[in-house]
Amino acid sequence: MSDLLKNITRFIIFILFQVFILNKIPPLHQFITPYLYFLFILWLPFRIPRFSLTIVGFFFGLCFDFFTKTPGLHAAACTLIAYLRPFMINVLLSKEDAGFNYVDPAPSSMGWSSYSVYVLVLAFVHNVYLVFLEWLQFANFWYFLGKVIATTGVSFLLIMITDVLFYRKQKFRTNI
Amino acid sequence: MRNVFIFIRRYFNFLFFIIIQVFSLYMLFHYNKFHEAAFMDVAGEITGKISKQYNSVEYYFQLKKTNEQLLEENLRLRNKLKEDFLPTDTATELVLDSIRVDSLEIYRRYLYFPAKVINNSVTSQTNYLTISRGSNQGLSKDMAVVSPTGIIGTIVNVSPNMAIVMSILHRQSRVSASLLNSGETGSIEWDGEDPQVLTFRNIPRSAHPKIGDTVVTSRYSTFPPGQPIGTIVNMEQQGGSNFYVLKVKPSTNFFNIQFVYAVRNLQKEEQDALEKIANKQE
Numbered sequence: 001m002s003d004l005l006k007n008i009t010r011f012i013i014f015i016l017f018q019v020f021i022l023n024k025i026p027p028l029h030q031f032i033t034p035y036l037y038f039l040f041i042l043w044l045p046f047r048i049p050r051f052s053l054t055i056v057g058f059f060f061g062l063c064f065d066f067f068t069k070t071p072g073l074h075a076a077a078c079t080l081i082a083y084l085r086p087f088m089i090n091v092l093l094s095k096e097d098a099g100f101n102y103v104d105p106a107p108s109s110m111g112w113s114s115y116s117v118y119v120l121v122l123a124f125v126h127n128v129y130l131v132f133l134e135w136l137q138f139a140n141f142w143y144f145l146g147k148v149i150a151t152t153g154v155s156f157l158l159i160m161i162t163d164v165l166f167y168r169k170q171k172f173r174t175n176i
Numbered sequence: 177m178r179n180v181f182i183f184i185r186r187y188f189n190f191l192f193f194i195i196i197q198v199f200s201l202y203m204l205f206h207y208n209k210f211h212e213a214a215f216m217d218v219a220g221e222i223t224g225k226i227s228k229q230y231n232s233v234e235y236y237f238q239l240k241k242t243n244e245q246l247l248e249e250n251l252r253l254r255n256k257l258k259e260d261f262l263p264t265d266t267a268t269e270l271v272l273d274s275i276r277v278d279s280l281e282i283y284r285r286y287l288y289f290p291a292k293v294i295n296n297s298v299t300s301q302t303n304y305l306t307i308s309r310g311s312n313q314g315l316s317k318d319m320a321v322v323s324p325t326g327i328i329g330t331i332v333n334v335s336p337n338m339a340i341v342m343s344i345l346h347r348q349s350r351v352s353a354s355l356l357n358s359g360e361t362g363s364i365e366w367d368g369e370d371p372q373v374l375t376f377r378n379i380p381r382s383a384h385p386k387i388g389d390t391v392v393t394s395r396y397s398t399f400p401p402g403q404p405i406g407t408i409v410n411m412e413q414q415g416g417s418n419f420y421v422l423k424v425k426p427s428t429n430f431f432n433i434q435f436v437y438a439v440r441n442l443q444k445e446e447q448d449a450l451e452k453i454a455n456k457q458e
Contacts, residue, residue: 025299027298054193067227068300072201073204076201080197083193
């Protein structure tokens with residue numbers, strides 16, 4: 001499957017999975033919202049230019065927003081992590097590192113430790129921004145803090161489970 | 177001038193990112209104006225179609241509960257039939273009232289439209305439902321929506337074939353409610369914490385509410401009066417004030433709603449116009 005087709009399929013599957021499965025789960029606690037959909041942005045190829053990445057992030061968030069009737073909320077958070085993603089990758093992988101020779105960020109291309117840091121930081125940023133925007137409308141500080149921590153923990157757990165379940169073997173890219 | 181262009185080229189990605197952020201936040205904070213824009217309508221139709229497909233599967237699993245709810249409602253309505261009651265006097269003949277209220281539309285105040293729920297959320301702070309009936313089928317904005325077991329919410333947006341309902345499980349929803357026993361009126365809100373608990377404010381201490389009392393919609397709300405909302409499960413006194421803060425368990429189970437009724441208040445325009453004139457005179 002070509003990269004483009006693969007990513008379009010992922011786009012649709014992640015949105016539908018989040019809207020029709022994760023959002024339907026009865027809440028365990030008011031702090032816990034299982035967010036997984038932004039994994040789509042984390043899985044986009046390394047070589048995608050920053051400009052297109054920001055646009056893709058925006059449209060992905062906006063499509064999700066149409067299902068939840070909150071135009072702009074998830075779009076803003078997705079744009080933010082899409083914009084910050086290249087910085088994170090540059091910090092975690094040096095230019096000479098073998099990681100860049102693979103197609104997508106994955107545990108098999110980046111190594112489990114840097115991949116977990118990559119996921120944890122971006123999930124945290126995503127949730128801080130998302131909950132912050134929600135919090136601006138209904139101010140309550142403990143709600144903000146508790147929800148950011150609990151939601152990030154759940155997101156991280158879900159992403160790691162997804163990565164173990166759908167282990168993506170990465171092809172080493174050569175010039176030949 | 178040249179420096180400006182160099183600056184823009186150098187920071188193009190950053191500037192582009194800022195523009196998108198501002199655009200998103202504008203959409204978010206101007207939601208009320210924005211959701212009337214045409215393309216939210218189109219998007220609503222598309223997401224509604226997908227939700228409909230999903231619901232056709234989900235509906236199958238909830239048939240049993242839906243049937244039970246409808247049966248209970250039928251039972252309640254059947255027990256209200258005129259034939260079930262003996263006349264108070266000794267006359268054995270039933271006499272129908274000669275004023276045929278139902279067929280004369282001017283006496284009718286509320287008109288019910290059935291609708292199927294095709295999308296529903298309970299997990300966020302701002303919960304909405306999508307129902308498969310829209311402006312082509314007689315719905316409009318601000319109509320009340322009730323279910324066989326209790327109230328649901330208010331319509332906030334209609335497209336030709338779908339409508340979006342703001343659930344009472346929404347941080348901004350407010351419904352005028354009253355105690356069934358004594359008739360004191362207050363307002364029902366939701367604090368966003370637990371979908372099983374609503375907050376009922378402004379009930380004076382002189383009303384003596386008890387745990388287990390039923391709360392219904394008041395005569396001043398957009399809902400038809402006397403629709404069940406829930407039962408009181410907890411009472412707190414606000415420090416130093418003369419009012420109770422009551423916790424109410426909703427009678428509707430928001431997790432498995434399948435059918436609802438949208439209610440049009442046929443006298444609303446007249447009432448609004450009259451109240452507008454009264455407000456102007458002040």
